[in-house]
Amino acid sequence: MDELIERIRQVRLQVEEAIARTARNPDEVTLVAVSKTVPAEHIALAYQMGLKVFGENRVQEARSKISALPYPLIRWHLIGHLQTNKVARAVELFHLIESVDSLRLAEALEQNAAARQKRVPVLLQVNVAGESTKEGVSVVDLPALAMAVLRLPHLQVQGLMTIAPYTTEPEAVRPVFRRLRELRDELRERLPQSDWAALSMGMSSDFPVAIEEGATLVRIGRAIFGERP
Numbered sequence: 001m002d003e004l005i006e007r008i009r010q011v012r013l014q015v016e017e018a019i020a021r022t023a024r025n026p027d028e029v030t031l032v033a034v035s036k037t038v039p040a041e042h043i044a045l046a047y048q049m050g051l052k053v054f055g056e057n058r059v060q061e062a063r064s065k066i067s068a069l070p071y072p073l074i075r076w077h078l079i080g081h082l083q084t085n086k087v088a089r090a091v092e093l094f095h096l097i098e099s100v101d102s103l104r105l106a107e108a109l110e111q112n113a114a115a116r117q118k119r120v121p122v123l124l125q126v127n128v129a130g131e132s133t134k135e136g137v138s139v140v141d142l143p144a145l146a147m148a149v150l151r152l153p154h155l156q157v158q159g160l161m162t163i164a165p166y167t168t169e170p171e172a173v174r175p176v177f178r179r180l181r182e183l184r185d186e187l188r189e190r191l192p193q194s195d196w197a198a199l200s201m202g203m204s205s206d207f208p209v210a211i212e213e214g215a216t217l218v219r220i221g222r223a224i225f226g227e228r229p
């Protein structure tokens, strides 16, 4: 538990240092604590340390933790691939779905949100590096998906998300983060119906670089909760 407190302190310091290297406003960057595989008691401690936003990659796993942690200010982001048969649960549980990568999924979300008469915040997940193993819409298909999703009245598209290739050298993925920001800037110009403010990019190994390149959400797991089993 002491280790968790110390790791949170270290991560916050690194976030602040990265923001200080840019001309950015500190409120523009939100730390999303990625709590997949982490037990609810550790999440509760992180919450008490002031972390308010948690990221989970599986609907089923998130469900029991979300009901165990009914804090009024807690926010849950879905960061993993969403199957259309889990859409109802996801709409019910999550405050932001970061992983929309197909029109089929967006339409399933739209239908569910419409039935509940609510508007569901989403990000479009982009496979910037073109890795065959990664989820995400391709860079080529992004504009068409963005245009189609903007026409769905019960979805609120807030921006883009990407998972950079795994690397031990953070500078190696700077071009991926820069590209996501450029793609966002292009969408903002072509499709001003949305402000495209959110850029979710950067994980434990590379979040300072992502912040320098404009990340507004950094998804940090291991650097906060320790190595996963």
Ligand SMILES: *Cc1c(COP(=O)(O)O)cnc(C)c1O
Pocket: 034, 036, 057, 079, 080, 163, 203, 204, 205, 219, 220, 221, 222, 223
């Ligand atoms: C697990 C995961 C993270 C966090 O990765 P760490 O290396 O533990 O920081 C971020 N984003 C997604 C989509 C993940 O699945």
